[in-house]
Structure formats: C-alpha cells, structure tokens
Amino acid sequence: MQSGSSFVFSSKSIHYNRISFFNIKMQRLHFLLIHSIFLFFLFASSVVTAQQRQSNISLGTSLRPTTNSSWPSISKLYAFGFYPRGNGYAVGIFLAGIPEKTVVWTANRDDPPLPSNTTLLLSTEGKLVLQSAQGQGTDIANQNFVSASSASMLDSGNFVLYNSSGGIIWQSFDYPTDTILPTQRLQAGNELFPSVSETDPSTGKFRLKMQRDGNLVQYPKNTDDTAPYAYYASGTDGQGDNVTLNLGVDGHLYLLNTSGVNIKNITKGYPTGGVLYLMRVDWDGIFRLYSHNLRPNGKWSVLWESSKNKCAPPGLCGVNSYCVLNDQKPDCKCLPGFASVNQSNQTSGCERDFIAESCSNGHGPVKFKIQPLENTLWEDVSYFDLSETTKEDCQQACLADCNCEAALFKSDDSTCRMQRLPLRFGRRDLGSGSKTFAFIKVGNASSDSNNVPGEEKKYLGTSLIITLSCVFGASTFVVLATCGIFIHRYQAWSYKRIPGNGNFRLCEDVAPISFTFAEIEKLTDGFKEEIGRGSSGIVYKGTMMRCNKFVAVKKLDKALAEGEREFLTEIKVIGRTHHKNLVCLLGYSFDGPNKVLVYEYMSNGSLANLLFTPEKQFNWIERIGIARDIARGILYLHDECQTQIIHCDIKPHNVLMDESGCTKIADFGLAKLLKPDQTNTFTSIRGTRGYVAPEWHQNLPITVKADVYSFGVVLLEIICCRRCMDQNFPDDQVVLEDWVYQCFDGGELRQLVGNEEIDLKQLERMVKVALWCIVDEPSLRPSMKKVLLMLEGTVDIPIPPSPTSFLTCI
Numbered sequence: 001m002q003s004g005s006s007f008v009f010s011s012k013s014i015h016y017n018r019i020s021f022f023n024i025k026m027q028r029l030h031f032l033l034i035h036s037i038f039l040f041f042l043f044a045s046s047v048v049t050a051q052q053r054q055s056n057i058s059l060g061t062s063l064r065p066t067t068n069s070s071w072p073s074i075s076k077l078y079a080f081g082f083y084p085r086g087n088g089y090a091v092g093i094f095l096a097g098i099p100e101k102t103v104v105w106t107a108n109r110d111d112p113p114l115p116s117n118t119t120l121l122l123s124t125e126g127k128l129v130l131q132s133a134q135g136q137g138t139d140i141a142n143q144n145f146v147s148a149s150s151a152s153m154l155d156s157g158n159f160v161l162y163n164s165s166g167g168i169i170w171q172s173f174d175y176p177t178d179t180i181l182p183t184q185r186l187q188a189g190n191e192l193f194p195s196v197s198e199t200d201p202s203t204g205k206f207r208l209k210m211q212r213d214g215n216l217v218q219y220p221k222n223t224d225d226t227a228p229y230a231y232y233a234s235g236t237d238g239q240g241d242n243v244t245l246n247l248g249v250d251g252h253l254y255l256l257n258t259s260g261v262n263i264k265n266i267t268k269g270y271p272t273g274g275v276l277y278l279m280r281v282d283w284d285g286i287f288r289l290y291s292h293n294l295r296p297n298g299k300w301s302v303l304w305e306s307s308k309n310k311c312a313p314p315g316l317c318g319v320n321s322y323c324v325l326n327d328q329k330p331d332c333k334c335l336p337g338f339a340s341v342n343q344s345n346q347t348s349g350c351e352r353d354f355i356a357e358s359c360s361n362g363h364g365p366v367k368f369k370i371q372p373l374e375n376t377l378w379e380d381v382s383y384f385d386l387s388e389t390t391k392e393d394c395q396q397a398c399l400a401d402c403n404c405e406a407a408l409f410k411s412d413d414s415t416c417r418m419q420r421l422p423l424r425f426g427r428r429d430l431g432s433g434s435k436t437f438a439f440i441k442v443g444n445a446s447s448d449s450n451n452v453p454g455e456e457k458k459y460l461g462t463s464l465i466i467t468l469s470c471v472f473g474a475s476t477f478v479v480l481a482t483c484g485i486f487i488h489r490y491q492a493w494s495y496k497r498i499p500g501n502g503n504f505r506l507c508e509d510v511a512p513i514s515f516t517f518a519e520i521e522k523l524t525d526g527f528k529e530e531i532g533r534g535s536s537g538i539v540y541k542g543t544m545m546r547c548n549k550f551v552a553v554k555k556l557d558k559a560l561a562e563g564e565r566e567f568l569t570e571i572k573v574i575g576r577t578h579h580k581n582l583v584c585l586l587g588y589s590f591d592g593p594n595k596v597l598v599y600e601y602m603s604n605g606s607l608a609n610l611l612f613t614p615e616k617q618f619n620w621i622e623r624i625g626i627a628r629d630i631a632r633g634i635l636y637l638h639d640e641c642q643t644q645i646i647h648c649d650i651k652p653h654n655v656l657m658d659e660s661g662c663t664k665i666a667d668f669g670l671a672k673l674l675k676p677d678q679t680n681t682f683t684s685i686r687g688t689r690g691y692v693a694p695e696w697h698q699n700l701p702i703t704v705k706a707d708v709y710s711f712g713v714v715l716l717e718i719i720c721c722r723r724c725m726d727q728n729f730p731d732d733q734v735v736l737e738d739w740v741y742q743c744f745d746g747g748e749l750r751q752l753v754g755n756e757e758i759d760l761k762q763l764e765r766m767v768k769v770a771l772w773c774i775v776d777e778p779s780l781r782p783s784m785k786k787v788l789l790m791l792e793g794t795v796d797i798p799i800p801p802s803p804t805s806f807l808t809c810i
C-alpha cells in the first residue's frame, strides 16, 4: 500500500480538486475502481480499529514535494503533506483515498505557493516546520513553544502533534480553514473562510462565524458582525456563549449549547457505512454539506446548502456592480454609467465610464443626471439621510450635493440615504416587499446602456466645468474614484456603532438653527449641568424639548475674531459640514452676553476620558477603528467639504463618542471663529500643548499638515493607551514619541502594548504611519488621504525618519 500511495502522490496528473467535485478523468477510471473497492473495505475496517491503530510520525522525519510527499493515515483515506498549488505546492490535509484529491485543510493558506525544493520537517527539537532551500523556517503549527514528541495523521482527517506523555499539543481540527469533517467542531468565536477560487486556497471573500451569542452567521469578510451584513443565520442567538457547530459521521450538522444539548439541527442524519461527509464554505460564499460514496464510481454530491440563491452572499460581485440570477447562475451587472474594470473577470467590479471632472452645473450645461435602478440591495453607509422625502426630492437632493454619488431611497420609510462611491454588496432584491430604488448620479451624456463608447468619454472628459457649492468637488471626485473603496471599508467599521437613526436625525435641518439667548437658557435649565470644559469655553447639557433629545451647549468665553457677519459665515460653513465622524452643529446663539454653539450630544464623552482610564479601555481592533474614524473626519475637513477647514486642535479631548460608540471630531472650525489670545506667546498657539506641530512655534504658515501632525500624536496615544507626555513613566518613556521611536528603531514594538494580544504587523504599520505624521518638516508628512491608505495597509509604508524635534511634547 505504501508504494501504491507514493505512486499516487508522485503522479502530478492526479487531480487535486478543491471545489468541483464532479470531474473524474476517464482514463484513470480502471485504476480508481480497484482503488476505491480496496478503500471501501479499508475504511469500513478502520472505523472499528481507529482507536488502537494510528500512524506514528517520529521526530526527524521529513517530506519533499516531489519524492516522499505526504504522511497518510492508517486507512490511507487522508494524508498530510504537500499537494500541488498553482505553479508550486502547498502543505495541507487532503482526501488521498478518493480520486479527486479533495483538500480539506491548508497550512498558511495565504502564503504564496512553495517551490519544489521545500522540506516539511518534524524536527528533532519537536517543531513542525517548512524549510526553504536557503534554510529559512516557517511554522506550520502554532505550538506555543511546546515541543512535540510525535505526530499522527488520524483516520478522522485530524493531524495531531503529541507531547511526551501522549497529550495533544496541537491539532488541525482546532484550526479549520473552510471545511469541517465528521467529529470536528467549530468552536464559539471561530470562523471558517472559503477559498478565493476553485484553484486558489487563499482566504476568500466571505466567512461563517460561530458567534459567542450562539448564532451561526455568514457575512462578507471585512464587515462587522451586524444584521445588515448577515446573509445566513441559524437563529440561535441567546443560547449561551459557548455554542459549537458539529458534524456527525452520518452527515448530521447541528449546534450544541454549553451543556451539550442539541439546540438546532441544520441537517438531518444520513445513512452511514462507506459514505464520507464533509461541510465546506465554498468560494461562492454558500456553505454546503457534501457526501461521497466510497464505492467504485462514487462521487461528491450536495446534500444541503445554506442558500439556493447564489446571489445571496453580498460582495460576490465587485464594487459598483450587482448580482442577478441568470438561470440560477450568478451574473454581475454594472451600475448604469459604469463599465467593468476587467472585461474578462466578471467579479472585478465596475468603474465610471467617463472621467468626472467636477461636480457640475452653474455656468455650463448641467453635467449630471440621475439614473434609477429598482429593487437592488446595497450596503447602507450613507453620509447623510433625509427623512420623510419623496423619490423626486431624493434625486434632486443628490444632484444638488457634490458629495452625493448615489442615493438609496426606501419607499416604505421614505428615507433618502445619500452615499459616496463605491457601492458595495449589490444584489437584486428578490421578492422582499419593500420597494427600494438606487439613484445613481451619472454623466449627462452617459447613455442608458452600461457601456459608453470612447468618443463619449472624451467629450465628457473635456467639457465638464467646475462650479456649484463644492469648491473641492473636482478633487473629491478624483479622490473618491481612486480611494473610495478604502474609505468605504472604514465606513463599514463604524456601521455597528451607528443605529439606523440616532443622533443623525437631529441634523436633518441642514442649516444650524438660530436661537435666542432666552431659548438657550431654557434649553440648559439656566446652564445647570456642566459636562465639560475646553480651551474655548464651558459645555453644558441641554434638552431640545421639541424632539426630546439631549444637546451639548458650548458657551464661548473668548472674544470672537470678527464681527457678526463673519461669525454667521463661519457658522454656515461649519453647519454645512456633514460627516459621520464630525460632531454635528445644530444651532447657535449670537444674542446676549455670550456666543453659544449647540451641538449634538455625545453621551460617551471624550476619547481622552476613555483612552486614559484603564477600566474603560478599548481593545486593539476598536482602537484601529477609532484611529480610522478620526482620520476620515479630518480627511473630510481637509479635502471633501465645501471650504477647506484646518482643525488646528486635534487631540483626544476633541474626539467624542456617541451613545453607540461612534467616533466624532468636535470643535472643528473654531480656530477661525475665535480671536487668538495675544497675551502670552505660548497660548497664542491655537492648538494644545503636546499636540501642536513645530511650525506653530516657528512662525511658519499653518497648513493642513499641522492637523496631520496632531493626528500622529493622537494615533500614538491610541496605539499605546497613554498620554503623549506622562511623568509616571521611567525617564526614557516620559515623552511618548521618543519612546515609540526607540522601540521602533530597536525592533521592540511589542513593549508598547504590554501583553495585549495584537497583530504585530498591524502594530508596526500603525506606528510607522504615526511616525510619518509627526516628522518635523510639514511637506514630508503624508496627506490625510495617504494616511488613510497607509492605515488600511493598501500602500507600502517606507521606514519613517526619526522625529528629530524634542520641542513638541515638553
């Protein structure tokens, strides 16, 4: 049998099949027939004796892709070792005993294919490692520094490492990739990720999560665990925090709660005996139960699938395209006015079929119109909502707003949700009662068909004229076209934290309301409850009787820089900035002894309060999200709103959290509103000590890069959960930026986060971004747009220089 099996593995022509289980190569049938009969008996007998007999792989044993390439289980049904992948090999577990060498587990699946001179070694030190020809080692199993004494490929398909007393120190069943085998479990908190495609085992677009709330749910890969993204759910939430997904040897797929009680049958049990079952999340996002008869001519068949609708998984089609079923097959269609990015790859997404030079109107002919698209579903990440509106008003509102590139209108609640590109997760909405319309802003000359010929593109490209309210419209569009997808991801992060309505509705009166001072007094009950104190004034809590909502009322204690007219102009500018990550200005009062600004109320207080209070601290993932949210807010102020706004005072005290934990920047626009205090040189600097860029001290012109600097300091604080200046630390750690640079330079970044469990690569990326933001020379600092791209990891970050100045945090 040993020789028979090595024949199988050295023969490259054997088909290692990941997905389409159904192609049996005819010329090999006679061999397979004999093989399968043999296996059937083997399998049947091995079930009985599996406990006593197991393969024993001892230390010092190795495998090579081309010669001795795998360790089979006793029954030879499964094997652990090399299998062909792309133009090289991968290490994994596959069904060696059936004609289609179905892969059920892959080690380090996102690594590139391995060259044929790689060695897989169970070393004499008890480590399972891959060794390249140059001698570099890559771990296959996360052994946590425990040495193995032996290893075994079990007949269940589980590959196990044992310690000297026979205890299991690592097993592949604990680290499933896309497949669950009989007797394997998906533990609470764990996820399965499908492959990219039939031939590429890297992590694909979707995930199946066994949630800690007891619910088994499918989502696209990079989203929050929230209902709007879910496309399959077992509906077992609230059943305890340790529910597991189990597969029986009879193909019975079920959920057990903490005490081992069956709380849900996903499938029934099927006949056993010579039949193999497995469950897998397929690359198309649907998870299926398969069976394979071990008799001759046996083949894979689907017994059950999580959805019959192949368009159900959101994101099957790329951005700006949507999935429609064509004869049960999914088909990706571009939005009107868009064309496919890659004609030969349906799921690559779509881009505008003309170059949008500006946001329209005014002097020249109107360059945009709206094209409706009925009954499609999209990700809802609006930057602004209009309620109680009509379809017509929704279209008009989108046309009139430079930032709006599409609007989603739901006729059942008459809301118009304005969005930027790209639109994600598009799919036709079959049969749901609610009527939804997507209104897409397209170039006026764009034809109704999806493809616009080249001449038309040129015509549009050369003739668009800049105007309307959006001063930065042109750049906004270009920015959005290029980096919109990344921004989009960040917006997705904050989704969880923003319930449908919430504070946003308060902002629907687009312009801030003017209050009399008497009204303000009533609102705050005579300035009774102080909730904060800042550089520009004291903040009180108030209640808007009209809608029974809390507001934050800021009494400005500084003299105003300009007269009433300028004040009102500035208020208008601030009032017109609408962004999820900016605190909304609801109103103002310019009458009476004090100038007052009325903001939406942020019930969770400031980031400073949350970040520097150990009990309230955020975890790493949340902190990354907060950093991105802040960056998005600043990017909007710098690049995307009507008038460029330099905040001048970015610091954790000016970053607030609302009741759902959404991060918002406060006090933007105040820098222009308030007269700088001339009495002392230090406070003439508008920013706050520790966060101010060196150019403030050097009498140099202040640009948006000053905000980038402050953001860098805040980012360091977010990474390390401490203040940029803290005397409680040892001398060399008092100034955060120096300490961080030391750690970075010395390759000891782990020190920064103590024993918190984090992704070190991500940590390094965050630190590099922060260090670039705080370089002395403003022109070397990245723009906020660049910062966002770097935070996401989509662009490479060069090694940052030392922040040479010690001026900034003393």
Ligand SMILES: *[C@@H]1O[C@H](CO)[C@@H](O)[C@H](O)[C@H]1NC(C)=O
Binding pocket: 056, 057, 058, 150
């Ligand atoms: C595997 O083999 C080693 C030495 O060859 C032996 O010490 C060990 O007990 C064996 N383990 C099992 C589980 O048979």
Ligand SMILES: *[C@@H]1O[C@H](CO)[C@@H](O)[C@H](O)[C@H]1NC(C)=O
Binding pocket: 262, 263, 264, 265, 268, 269
């Ligand atoms: C699941 O099916 C088994 C029989 O296969 C049955 O005994 C059990 O009650 C079912 N559980 C639920 C929650 O329906």
Ligand SMILES: *[C@@H]1O[C@H](CO)[C@@H](O)[C@H](O)[C@H]1NC(C)=O
Binding pocket: 342, 343, 344, 345
């Ligand atoms: C387009 O897609 C095909 C198929 O996926 C791929 O081979 C090709 O490289 C892609 N072309 C471009 C320009 O990305």
